[in-house]
Each structure stands twice: as C-alpha cells, then as structure tokens.
Amino acid sequence: MSTSATDCGDSSYSLVLCGKSSAEIEIAKSLKDNNTLKFLDNNANVSITLHSEKIDKHVNQETFDIGFFMNSLSTSQFGRLFIYSQRLPSTHDIVSLNFSQLPIGSVCLADVQFNGRGRSKNVWESPKGCLMFSFTIQVEDGRTVPFLQYVVSLAVTEAIKDVCHKNGLPNLNVKIKWPNDLYLNALKVGGILCTSTYKSKKFNVSAGIGLNIDNENPTTCLNSALRELSSGSYKFRREDVLAAFFNKFEELCNTFVQQGFQPLEELYYESWLHSGQRVIVEEKNGDQVVENVVTIQGLSSSGFLSAVGDYSEVCELHPDGNRFAFNNSKSLQPSWESNDAVFVHMDFCDYHLPSGVNSSCDLFGCGL
Numbered sequence: 001m002s003t004s005a006t007d008c009g010d011s012s013y014s015l016v017l018c019g020k021s022s023a024e025i026e027i028a029k030s031l032k033d034n035n036t037l038k039f040l041d042n043n044a045n046v047s048i049t050l051h052s053e054k055i056d057k058h059v060n061q062e063t064f065d066i067g068f069f070m071n072s073l074s075t076s077q078f079g080r081l082f083i084y085s086q087r088l089p090s091t092h093d094i095v096s097l098n099f100s101q102l103p104i105g106s107v108c109l110a111d112v113q114f115n116g117r118g119r120s121k122n123v124w125e126s127p128k129g130c131l132m133f134s135f136t137i138q139v140e141d142g143r144t145v146p147f148l149q150y151v152v153s154l155a156v157t158e159a160i161k162d163v164c165h166k167n168g169l170p171n172l173n174v175k176i177k178w179p180n181d182l183y184l185n186a187l188k189v190g191g192i193l194c195t196s197t198y199k200s201k202k203f204n205v206s207a208g209i210g211l212n213i214d215n216e217n218p219t220t221c222l223n224s225a226l227r228e229l230s231s232g233s234y235k236f237r238r239e240d241v242l243a244a245f246f247n248k249f250e251e252l253c254n255t256f257v258q259q260g261f262q263p264l265e266e267l268y269y270e271s272w273l274h275s276g277q278r279v280i281v282e283e284k285n286g287d288q289v290v291e292n293v294v295t296i297q298g299l300s301s302s303g304f305l306s307a308v309g310d311y312s313e314v315c316e317l318h319p320d321g322n323r324f325a326f327n328n329s330k331s332l333q334p335s336w337e338s339n340d341a342v343f344v345h346m347d348f349c350d351y352h353l354p355s356g357v358n359s360s361c362d363l364f365g366c367g368l
Contacts, residue, residue: 011044013087018051018066020073020080027081038097064109065239072243078105079246086111091134096206099136109133129215131238134208145203146303147261149180149194150268152207155249156182157271162244170229172222176272178305179319187219213238
C-alpha cells in the first residue's frame, strides 16, 4: 500500500543477526560488538541481537524461523549472513547503506516495513504475510547490470516451482511482467527492485524482492491460489520460499556471470508474459502523438524490449518511468525518441485483466 514518506511510525526497532557458518557468525558478532551498522535515521533507537543469544520462548509464532531457513539453505555465498527484523523502515536501506561492510550475498528481511521503496520513488507500507527482503550482489561488467533484475525475477519463479515440486503440489504459474513485476492469475503478487552504485571498478547492486505469500489483500497471494488448486494442508512459508530462492539464484547467477544472459533466455521467456504480444506504442512526433502497433520479440542486447512493427521495422522499447498497462486504455504518459530508442507507455492489446481490475496502478505494494 502506498504511503507518504513521513508516515513512518516510531523509530525504534530491533535486528537479529545470524550466520550460516562460523565465518558468517563471526562477522555478525563483529557487526554487533563494534556497532558499525548504519541507518538512514541517525536518531533511530536500534537494538541488535545475535540469533545464537536470542531466547525464543517468547517469540510470536508468526515471526520468521531463522533456524529453519538456514537449515534449508545450500548456497556457498548468498543468504548466509542474515539480518532479520520484525519491523523496519526499509530492508533495502539496510543493505545499501552497509554494502561495504557486509559479505556479498548478505540479506535483510522484515516481517513488516513502513517506508519501503518502489519505482519512481514511490513509498510503500508492506504488511504481514509478504516476503520482503533485500540482498547484495557485485559484478564487474556494467553491461550485465540491467539483466540482473531478470535473473532475480527468474529465480523467484523457479523457486516457487521448486517448492511446489518438493511438496507434491500443483505448480503455481507465476509469470514475469517486464521489467520487474510478478503476476499470478492476471494479478500482481510481487515485484523486484535493483539499485546500483559504482565503486573501485565494481558495480554494487542491492536487489530487493516483495512477494505476497499469505495476504489476500489487495489482490491475491500464493496461498490463496494454492487453495484453489489443492485440498492439502500445505501452506507456503516465507522460510521455504526464501531458501529456495537463494538456492536457485546462486545457480542462475553463476551461469549468468560466466556466460551472460543468453543461456537463461529460453527459461526466462517461458516465465514471462510478453512473447508475441501486440502492443500500442505512443511516439511523439513534433506536437502530435502517433500510435503504432508493434510485436514484442524478446529482450534487446541492452536489456530493454525488442519489438518489430508491421513493416519489419525494429525498435527498442523503454518503460515510461513508473508503469506499463495491461489493458487497452489510452496512455496519458508522453513518449519521445532518443538515440533510436522509443520511450513508451505500453498498452497490451492481447492480454486483458478480469473485469473491474486495472493494473495501470500498482496493485501490490512491494517496496523494499
């Protein structure tokens, strides 16, 4: 749900630090003992506890089971240093502000966040029932940075498949809506946000995910969709999905770093909504706005959409800054040309939401 940046509640919260191995546990201990973690609000009252010191008998059952997550994790890098809070302004701020002192792959998760980030500086309040986390990635080749959000998106969809397969469940067909949204049964259930900085000839990327696991409002969630397909007692847990995500992401990321995105393209296209879709592109020509219909072919070499017109002309499509529409209403956003790239607000001709649902606004707050 969208909220104002000032609607942040009080500035007191607690963090629990945990490591997978003795090396990560020692880093967690050092972060606590030296009190070196940075926060956006310098006046915030923050308490830090090591998971090994935490007394669990008074912990609410709705909180995240860190031990279960760690036992399910099989990575060598990602997810192994874990920062947890029941309530935070933003998980993304934690990993971004502390990038240099956290091992690559460190993750921060919150049960609830009240000042999360969305696209175009949107601010989101995210309630319980959502899997909300941010983690760190580092790459050297700047040309690969635009594709990282696609690797993250693909890892989410593949992780959900893995959880379903592991538990003998029917597959939930979660799809990727370019560039960074996740849809289930034509409703938004999640989104991805990646931000980056350049330092010491490396790109430091903070990746964040919001995924609606168990909150049916305002659209749907994984468990709601699962109930429609299965009469069993299993329910998706954040711990299961998070561990499956990092297990899958590490595998995909290793392929991506070594070979580029091409080996992942076929799997990515199987998981997205757009192959062969006809879209209306609004292009500004002087004082007039000209509408053209093009067909999406895939991703361009620079990570945007590649499309072809009715006369075989090829264009590269860029988002208009905040949204794409999934209906056939006319765009109110201007478009323009720059360096042969067409910046567009897109209206999808071949895909329609259920009656009464208009996804040209963000239906699910997945700020990070």
